[in-house]
Structures are given as structure tokens and as C-alpha cells.
Amino acid sequence: xxxxxxxxxxxxxxxxxxxxxxxxxxCYGYNKEEAMLEASRCLNCRRPGCMLxxxxxxxxxxFIEKVAAGDFEGAGRIIAMDSSLPxxxxxxxxxxxxxxxxxxxxxxxxxxxxxxLERFVADWSRENGIxxxxxxxxxxxxxxxxxxxxxxxxxxxxxxxxxxxVTIFESLHKPGGVLQYGIPEFxxxxxxxxxxxxxxLKELGIKIETNVIVGRTITIEQLMGEEGFSxxxxxxxxxxxxxxNIPGESLNGVFSANEFxxxxxxxxxxxxxxxxxxxxxxxxxxxxxxxxxxxxxxxxLRLGAEVTIVYRRTEQELPARAEEVHHxxxxxxxxxxxxxxxxxxxxxxxxxxxxxxxxxELGVPDASGRRSPVAVEGSYFDIETDVVIMSLGTSPNPxxxxxxxxxxxxxxxxxxxxADGATSKEYVYAGGDAVTGAATVILAMGAGRKAARAIDExxxx
Ligand SMILES: Cc1cc2nc3c(=O)[nH]c(=O)nc-3n(C[C@H](O)[C@H](O)[C@H](O)COP(=O)(O)OP(=O)(O)OC[C@H]3O[C@@H](n4cnc5c(N)ncnc54)[C@H](O)[C@@H]3O)c2cc1C
Ligand code: SF4
Numbered sequence: 001x002x003x004x005x006x007x008x009x010x011x012x013x014x015x016x017x018x019x020x021x022x023x024x025x026x027c028y029g030y031n032k033e034e035a036m037l038e039a040s041r042c043l044n045c046r047r048p049g050c051m052l053x054x055x056x057x058x059x060x061x062x063f064i065e066k067v068a069a070g071d072f073e074g075a076g077r078i079i080a081m082d083s084s085l086p087x088x089x090x091x092x093x094x095x096x097x098x099x100x101x102x103x104x105x106x107x108x109x110x111x112x113x114x115x116x117l118e119r120f121v122a123d124w125s126r127e128n129g130i131x132x133x134x135x136x137x138x139x140x141x142x143x144x145x146x147x148x149x150x151x152x153x154x155x156x157x158x159x160x161x162x163x164x165x166v167t168i169f170e171s172l173h174k175p176g177g178v179l180q181y182g183i184p185e186f187x188x189x190x191x192x193x194x195x196x197x198x199x200x201l202k203e204l205g206i207k208i209e210t211n212v213i214v215g216r217t218i219t220i221e222q223l224m225g226e227e228g229f230s231x232x233x234x235x236x237x238x239x240x241x242x243x244x245n246i247p248g249e250s251l252n253g254v255f256s257a258n259e260f261x262x263x264x265x266x267x268x269x270x271x272x273x274x275x276x277x278x279x280x281x282x283x284x285x286x287x288x289x290x291x292x293x294x295x296x297x298x299x300x301l302r303l304g305a306e307v308t309i310v311y312r313r314t315e316q317e318l319p320a321r322a323e324e325v326h327h328x329x330x331x332x333x334x335x336x337x338x339x340x341x342x343x344x345x346x347x348x349x350x351x352x353x354x355x356x357x358x359x360x361e362l363g364v365p366d367a368s369g370r371r372s373p374v375a376v377e378g379s380y381f382d383i384e385t386d387v388v389i390m391s392l393g394t395s396p397n398p399x400x401x402x403x404x405x406x407x408x409x410x411x412x413x414x415x416x417x418x419a420d421g422a423t424s425k426e427y428v429y430a431g432g433d434a435v436t437g438a439a440t441v442i443l444a445m446g447a448g449r450k451a452a453r454a455i456d457e458x459x460x461x
Pocket of ligand 1: 148212438442
């Protein structure tokens with residue numbers, strides 16, 4: 001019987017004033033008692049909306065039932081059927097618009113904390129040294145995966161479980177994609193969580209070759225030719241940052257969010273032991289309103305800057321997760337809404353000194369369904385700042401498309417692929433941000449898994 005009398009169990013977090021000065025994880029997660037109590041709220045619906053809204057169809061009520069009964073290993077086994085990165089998804093998935101957004105308890109109050117329960121089960125499994133990797137015997141076929149982000153890892157994991165000999169080729173020196181270089185330590189610990197989930201995948205026999213740029217070090221044609229791979233999955237993401245093309249963008253102190261975050265996360269610039277330099281200034285302005293903007297702003301704050309986010313619509317249209325906006329506000333980040341930069345102003349030495357913006361108002365909805373920002377004539381104002389971090393979205397790097405004859409891309413540079421990841425080139429599949437443009441971890445994982453299924457069907461014909 002579900003415990004309908006209690007409210008959602010709150011999760012413990014670091015105090016906002018303290019965490020604004022360190023890079024430790026913000027959320028502590030549930031302990032056993034809290035997890036079991038929260039799990040007891042689930043009604044175990046016969047037609048669970050939560051599960052229908054999960055892009056990889058995790059058997060949510062079934063794993064929550066196990067948590068409620070204190071069978072955490074059983075819960076982990078159920079999650080592992082559909083997700084190879086649960087400690088990561090439990091931390092960064094936009095649950096409010098997916099599983100939790102479709103939980104029936106929304107009708108009367110707050111949904112079951114599905115993400116926090118998934119995280120609890122994954123962390124408990126890791127801390128107790130339990131792995132759920134069951135593997136079939138080798139079938140002797142080799143598959144190459146380009147990129148070690150969630151799309152590549154999910155594809156590799158399924159194929160390795162089915163007996164394929166899988167090698168991932170990654171251009172950076174550490175695997176994980178955005179999980180490693182983009183999302184900050186205080187949201188997603190690198191060694192404890194990302195590194196450990198990847199080590200579990202390596203136990204399946206997956207080989208990861210880092211520092212290999214496909215399209216430069218080796219081409220896809222060579223992988224499928226002399227290297228003897230029967231198929232290739234491209235999960236190379238969308239790592240190319242966009243800029244506004246306004247005057248002053250080449251001044252010292254202007255960064256793309258990608259560069260700023262990579263210096264901090266991958267190269268650990270925030271640590272005294274790192275050689276990588278970083279400059280957040282006394283004041284920093286972050287332009288944009290997505291998860292990436294929140295991450296850049298909260299990172300600059302931890303590096304000692306006073307931070308303002310400039311966004312051209314209102315808070316209602318912010319694309320970032322509600323939890324990230326809430327955390328950013330708690331930590332003291334200022335939001336300047338309905339404002340659009342028109343110029344970055346420099347001093348005589350070529351460093352940023354201010355950003356000039358124009359006020360906006362909302363007009364009619366655009367193609368995205370959101371009301372479009374319209375400039376208010378003559379309403380310019382300056383914000384003094386030492387640093388400007390542009391967080392305006394990213395697109396796929398053109399390298400792979402440019403070096404793979406016959407691989408079709410669309411006008412945004414995204415690889416054209418069918419629902420199961422098949423591209424215009426036989427035996428070459430693609431998925432994740434490289435196909436959709438910047439999206440989410442779980443959608444990338446879902447695409448990787450669909451492509452794995454399609455590759456298996458194709459190679460076993
Ligand atoms: C700062 C930031 C915060 C985010 N926050 C969230 C969040 O909270 N929740 C969420 O769901 N999503 C979030 N996202 C989005 C999410 O991380 C991405 O949608 C997801 O990582 C895409 O996965 P992917 O595997 O397609 O690509 P990626 O994670 O980008 O991985 C691609 C990998 O391919 C490698 N690669 C690229 N080209 C080559 C090549 N030629 N040869 C070899 N390797 C190559 C790259 O180095 C990279 O490691 C965030 C993104 C960013 C940037
Ligand atoms: S919709 Fe909510 S209450 Fe129903 S099974 Fe899913 S988590 Fe449980």
C-alpha cells in the first residue's frame with residue numbers, strides 16, 4: 001500500500017553560502033531511510049505515466065517498489081536493463097519535464113522524486129561494489145564508436161553486452177564527452193561518478209582509445225577498411241560554440257561557455273595543482289539562459305566573480321532546468337531579463353570593461369512556440385564587467401562530415417540519420433547531439449541504444 005499521507009521527502013544539499021565558494025557536489029542525495037520513505041509514496045500505477053515519459057523506458061514503478069522494500073540490488077538490476085549510466089541520469093536528467101512531469105501524483109501535490117531515487121540506487125550499488133554487467137559470448141565482430149559521450153557509451157555498452165568487440169575513439173584525453181568537460185564537478189563529480197560509471201563499462205571489455213581525432217588521426221573509411229570494423233557509430237556531439245557576431249567579441253576576457261567550462265572541468269583550472277589558467281574577473285556577465293549558461297555562471301561565481309546572467313526573454317522562457325535556476329539564484333547570481341547584448345566595450349589595453357545591452361519586450365510566438373524578443377528602440381544600457389561568457393548554443397564540428405565521402409549532413413551541419421540511427425552511408429550509424437544538435441544526456445543515450453539495436457540487426461543478417 002502506498003503511503004499517501006506524506007509529502008515528498010526533501011533532499012539534503014550544501015548550504016548555498018558555503019557551496020558558492022567550493023566545487024563540491026551541491027546535492028547530497030538520499031540516505032537509505034529517506035529513499036525507502038520516498039519510494040513508499042509511489043502508487044505503482046498500472047499504466048505508469050512516468051515510464052511512458054522516460055526516453056529509455058526505465059521500468060520506474062518496478063525499481064521503486066524494490067527500493068520501498070529495501071531491496072536496492074534488485075532495484076539496480078531493474079534499472080540496468082534500460083540505462084547504463086544511472087548515477088549520471090539521476091543527477092542531470094530534466095526529470096521535471098520527463099518522468100516526474102508525468103507522475104500521477106502531480107494531480108494532488110508533488111511527484112515521486114524518481115531522479116533522486118535512481119541516483120540513490122546507483123550510488124548505493126557503486127559504494128557496495130555491485131555491478132550488473134551480464135555479457136554474451138564473443139561473436140567475433142568489431143564495431144567502432146566515435147566519441148565517448150552518453151550516445152557513444154550507451155551504444156558501446158549494449159553492443160559489448162551482445163558479444164561485439166567494441167572500440168571507442170575519443171579526441172580528448174579523458175572519456176565522457178560533455179559529462180567530463182562540460183557539466184561542472186559540483187553537479188556531476190568526475191572521478192566518483194563519471195569515472196566510475198565508465199570503469200564499469202570497461203569491465204564489459206570495451207576499449208577506449210583517447211587522443212584520437214577521427215577525421216584527422218584516422219578516417220571512418222580507414223576504420224571500416226584496413227582496421228576491419230564491420231560498422232561505425234558516430235556520437236561526436238555538438239561541441240562547436242556559437243557567437244553573437246557583435247563588435248568587441250575578440251576582446252580579452254570574452255570566452256565561449258565551452259572553453260570556460262572545459263578549462264575548469266577537464267583541465268581542473270579551479271584547482272591550485274592545475275597548470276591551466278582561468279580568468280573569471282571581479283565581475284562576469286554570462287549571455288544565455290540554458291543549462292550551459294547556469295553552469296558557466298555558477299562556475300564563475302565559485303572562482304570569485306560577481307555574476308550576472310543576461311537573457312533576452314523572461315524567466316518563464318528560460319530553457320535551463322528549474323532546479324539549476326533555483327540553485328543559481330540561491331547562490332546569489334543576478335538575472336537581467338529581457339536584455340540583449342549589442343556590443344562589448346574594451347579598455348585601452350584590449351580587455352573587456354563593459355557590455356552594452358538593449359532592452360527587449362516579448363512579441364508573437366516564434367517557431368519554438370516561445371514569444372520572440374523584440375528590441376525596444378533607444379533603450380541601451382551598459383553593465384560593467386571584466387569577463388563575458390557567451391552561452392548561445394553549439395553545433396556539430398564539421399570535421400567528420402568533411403572527411404567522410406557520402407555522409408549526408410543538413411544545413412546546420414547535423415548528420416542526417418533515420419530514427420534507428422542509419423545514415424546515408426551503409427554500416428555507418430549516428431546519434432546524440434551530432435544528429436539532433438545540442439539536446440540532453442538521456443536523448444543521446446536513447447539514440448545510442450537504438451543505433452546499437454539497428455547495428456546488431458544489420459550485422460546479424
Ligand atoms: C555545460 C553543459 C551542461 C549540460 N547540462 C545538461 C543537463 O543538466 N542535463 C542534460 O540532460 N543535458 C545536459 N547537457 C547536454 C548533454 O550533455 C548533451 O546533450 C549530451 O552530452 C550529448 O551527448 P553526445 O554523446 O551526443 O555528445 P557529447 O557528450 O558531446 O560527446 C561527444 C564526444 O565525441 C568526441 N568527439 C567529437 N569529435 C570527435 C572526433 N572527430 N573524433 C573523436 N572524438 C570526437 C568529443 O570530444 C566528445 O567527448 C549539457 C551540456 C553542456 C555543454
Ligand atoms: S506515475 Fe508516479 S506514482 Fe505512478 S508509478 Fe510512476 S512514479 Fe509511481
